[in-house]
Amino acid sequence: MGRARRPADAWLPERVYRxxxxxxxxxxxGSCVRLAPLTxxxxxxxxxxxKATDQRERAGFRGLVLDYLDSAxxxxxxxxxxxxxxxxxxxxxxxxxxxxxxxxxxxxIREWLDVRGAAxxxxxxxxxxxxxxxxxxxxxxxxxxKERRTLGVRRFAEEARDRxxxxxxxxxxxxxxxxxxxxxxxxxxxxxxxxGELLALPLRALTQPDGVVVEHPSKxxxxxxxxxxxxxxx
Numbered sequence: 485m486g487r488a489r490r491p492a493d494a495w496l497p498e499r500v501y502r503x504x505x506x507x508x509x510x511x512x513x514g515s516c517v518r519l520a521p522l523t524x525x526x527x528x529x530x531x532x533x534x535k536a537t538d539q540r541e542r543a544g545f546r547g548l549v550l551d552y553l554d555s556a557x558x559x560x561x562x563x564x565x566x567x568x569x570x571x572x573x574x575x576x577x578x579x580x581x582x583x584x585x586x587x588x589x590x591x592x593i594r595e596w597l598d599v600r601g602a603a604x605x606x607x608x609x610x611x612x613x614x615x616x617x618x619x620x621x622x623x624x625x626x627x628x629x630k631e632r633r634t635l636g637v638r639r640f641a642e643e644a645r646d647r648x649x650x651x652x653x654x655x656x657x658x659x660x661x662x663x664x665x666x667x668x669x670x671x672x673x674x675x676x677x678x679x680g681e682l683l684a685l686p687l688r689a690l691t692q693p694d695g696v697v698v699e700h701p702s703k704x705x706x707x708x709x710x711x712x713x714x715x716x717x718x
C-alpha cells in the first residue's frame with residue numbers, strides 16, 4: 485500500500501506525494517523523481533508526472549521496441565507483418581525490456597531462443613527472433629545501439645513442406661466451412677495470392693460481369709481474370 489493521502493492531496497496522480505520542497509514521484513522500484521516545486525499548479529504537476537512516466541516507459545530495450553513500433557519503417561511493413569510484430573513485441577519486452585540494448589549479448593539471445601523454442605515452438609522463436617533483429621538493426625542505424633548483437637546468433641533450422649494439400653483434403657475441409665470461407669479458399673486456389681494480398685484487393689478489382697481482375701505482385705505483372713466458369717491468365 486502507498487502512503488495515506490490527506491484530503492487536500494486527493495488530486496495527486498498515483499504514487500505522487502508532497503516532499504519537503506517539491507512534489508515527488510516514487511515508483512515501485514524505490515527511486516524518487518522530483519516533479520515540480522510545491523508552488524506548482526495541479527496542471528504543472530500532472531504534466532511533469534506524464535513526462536516522467538513516459539521517460540521511464542521509453543527507457544531501455546522496451547523504449548527501443550516502442551519507438552520502432554511508432555516509426556515510419558514499421559509503418560511501411562505489410563499489415564499482416566505489423567500485426568504479427570505487435571504480438572512478438574509482448575514476448576521480447578517481457579524478456580529483454582528492462583535491459584539496456586547494449587547489454588543484450590548473443591549468449592542472452594541464444595539462451596532465450598533455446599528456452600522459447602522448447603516452451604513454444606522453434607518456428608515461433610524464429611519469427612520473434614526476426615523481429616528482434618529488425619528492432620536492433622533499426623536502433624543501430626540511428627545510433628541507439630552500438631553493436632548488432634543478433635548477427636552472430638543462428639536461428640533454428642526450418643524444414644520446407646514436403647507435400648501439398650490434395651484436392652480431396654481441401655474438398656473435405658470445405659464441406660465443414662461456411663460460404664464465405666469456401667469462397668475465400670476458391671479464390672486463393674485459383675489466383676495463388678497470399679492471404680494479405682487477397683485481403684488487400686481493391687474494389688476496382690471487381691469487374692462484373694467479367695469477374696475479378698488481379699495484378700500479381702511479380703516482375704512480369706501478370707493479370708488474372710477470374711469468373712465463375714473459368715480462369716484466364718494473360
